[in-house]
Amino acid sequence: MKVLTKEVLRINLSSIIGIKDLLREINQIENLNCGDSIDIEIDTNGRVDPAYLCILVAWIKKLEHDGIIINKEIRGINTYASRINFYRQINYDYTESFMRHNSNGRFVEITNTNSENTVEIVNEIMDVIENNMDVEESIFNCLSYCLMEVVDNINEHSESPIDGYVVVQNFSWENKLSIAIVDSGVGIHNSLKNSGKEEFKDIKEVDALEECLKEGVTRFEKRGYGLYHTSKFIRANKGKMQIFSGNSALSIIGKNTRKYQCDLWKGTIMYFEIKTNKPVNFIEVFDNEDMIPTTVSESRDVLNGYI
Amino acid sequence: MIIKFSEYGKSLGTRTLGKDIRNTVLSEINNGNKVIFDFEGVLTINNSFADEILGKLVVDINFETVREKTEIINANENIRFIIRKVLEALI
Numbered sequence: 001m002k003v004l005t006k007e008v009l010r011i012n013l014s015s016i017i018g019i020k021d022l023l024r025e026i027n028q029i030e031n032l033n034c035g036d037s038i039d040i041e042i043d044t045n046g047r048v049d050p051a052y053l054c055i056l057v058a059w060i061k062k063l064e065h066d067g068i069i070i071n072k073e074i075r076g077i078n079t080y081a082s083r084i085n086f087y088r089q090i091n092y093d094y095t096e097s098f099m100r101h102n103s104n105g106r107f108v109e110i111t112n113t114n115s116e117n118t119v120e121i122v123n124e125i126m127d128v129i130e131n132n133m134d135v136e137e138s139i140f141n142c143l144s145y146c147l148m149e150v151v152d153n154i155n156e157h158s159e160s161p162i163d164g165y166v167v168v169q170n171f172s173w174e175n176k177l178s179i180a181i182v183d184s185g186v187g188i189h190n191s192l193k194n195s196g197k198e199e200f201k202d203i204k205e206v207d208a209l210e211e212c213l214k215e216g217v218t219r220f221e222k223r224g225y226g227l228y229h230t231s232k233f234i235r236a237n238k239g240k241m242q243i244f245s246g247n248s249a250l251s252i253i254g255k256n257t258r259k260y261q262c263d264l265w266k267g268t269i270m271y272f273e274i275k276t277n278k279p280v281n282f283i284e285v286f287d288n289e290d291m292i293p294t295t296v297s298e299s300r301d302v303l304n305g306y307i
Numbered sequence: 308m309i310i311k312f313s314e315y316g317k318s319l320g321t322r323t324l325g326k327d328i329r330n331t332v333l334s335e336i337n338n339g340n341k342v343i344f345d346f347e348g349v350l351t352i353n354n355s356f357a358d359e360i361l362g363k364l365v366v367d368i369n370f371e372t373v374r375e376k377t378e379i380i381n382a383n384e385n386i387r388f389i390i391r392k393v394l395e396a397l398i
Contacts, residue, residue, distance in 0.1 A: 057348045115322065115323035116323060117319060118320060118321045118323075119315060119316045119318070119319055119321055119324055122316075122318050123316040123317055123318055126317065126318055140350070141350045141385055143385075144317070144318040144350050145353060147320070147384065148318050148319075148320040148351065148353045149320075149353055149354075151320075152320045152321055152353055154356055155321060155322070156322070158357060159362065234374050264370065272314050279346070281388070302370070302398055303317040303391060303394055303395065303398075305374075306374050306379065306394075307379055307382070307387050307390050307391055307394065
């Protein structure tokens with residue numbers, strides 16, 4: 001049975017403060033079943049955060065995938081929201097009256113990511129970082145590896161029926177670059193619990209989020225390190241990282257880590273905010289580790305001469 | 308045949324792309340040709356990608372044949388690290 005606490009869900013994006021707040025808004029509608037219909041009014045007046053738009057796209061896509069009929073109404077057409085493909089992605093008919101300039105190196109529009117275009121998208125993300133931030137080559141390579149792992153996690157682990165959505169925006173006047181990577185899959189907790197690994201069998205949801213930041217934690221062997229090094233980078237950069245999955249969230253702001261409960265997100269939201277004016281050096285991220293991807297370990301004899 | 312990985316991007320990953328490349332490599336090897344993996348201009352690859360190309364290639368045709376029929380050039384330390392990890396787990 002459909003339970004609506006409001007007849008029309010109205011989301012005023014300029015009044016949303018943080019992803020947690022946005023999740024509270026969209027969770028006013030719950031228990032929708034295939035064939036149900038809902039009215040959603042999204043107010044895009046004023047400044048809108050690209051991460052919120054990306055999350056809304058994923059949310060709407062998942063509802064539609066589940067057979068929910070959504071009557072979408074937009075208040076306050078916003079050229080920025082249009083330029084990053086928000087209206088296009090939610091199939092809201094709007095004719096742009098502005099010239100589209102190339103996004104290369106400045107932002108990545110809200111884009112559906114899947115196994116076919118992950119490489120292209122990660123390279124676009126790295127172009128934005130390279131274009132706006134002075135990063136040591138080793139750190140840049142590390143970030144490149146980490147982001148590939150994080151985006152590829154959607155293909156490998158999320159089981160998301162809508163694949164994933166990504167958006168990247170550089171805010172030069174604020175010296176920050178934000179990246180949102182969103183899926184509507186099984187979530188981190190289920191992913192770890194179902195991994196078959198004994199140590200994750202009874203793990204609590206909120207602990208699963210913290211666990212996935214640990215070195216080498218992954219559902220499968222031979223993977224991992226993406227979130228571990230990304231979180232170390234964010235700490236060294238004094239940036240911000242948030243993970244929302246299920247009813248749990250984890251935030252890293254500067255050196256501080258906080259776990260908390262939040263409204264439901266069926267899947268995983270990864271949000272990164274990088275300070276583009278805060279250089280990060282190699283030692284801060286790796287502090288003498290030899291894990292990925294820094295040094296070459298001693299090879300086994302049989303590999304000598306080949307790699 | 309030379310596979311220039313930079314044509315796909317500076318950061319490479321995904322099993323989908325890895326599988327496409329492996330199929331090309333296998334076809335070349337089956338035709339008696341040698342394949343050179345040229346990583347010039349590539350910064351990183353991820354484990355899935357390396358596993359899909361080289362890991363599964365080793366499983367398919369064994370390491371000795373892979374060693375004989377393929378060569379890796381211009382791979383930086385990051386890439387060599389990933390490939391070693393993948394191969395060490397298999398041989």
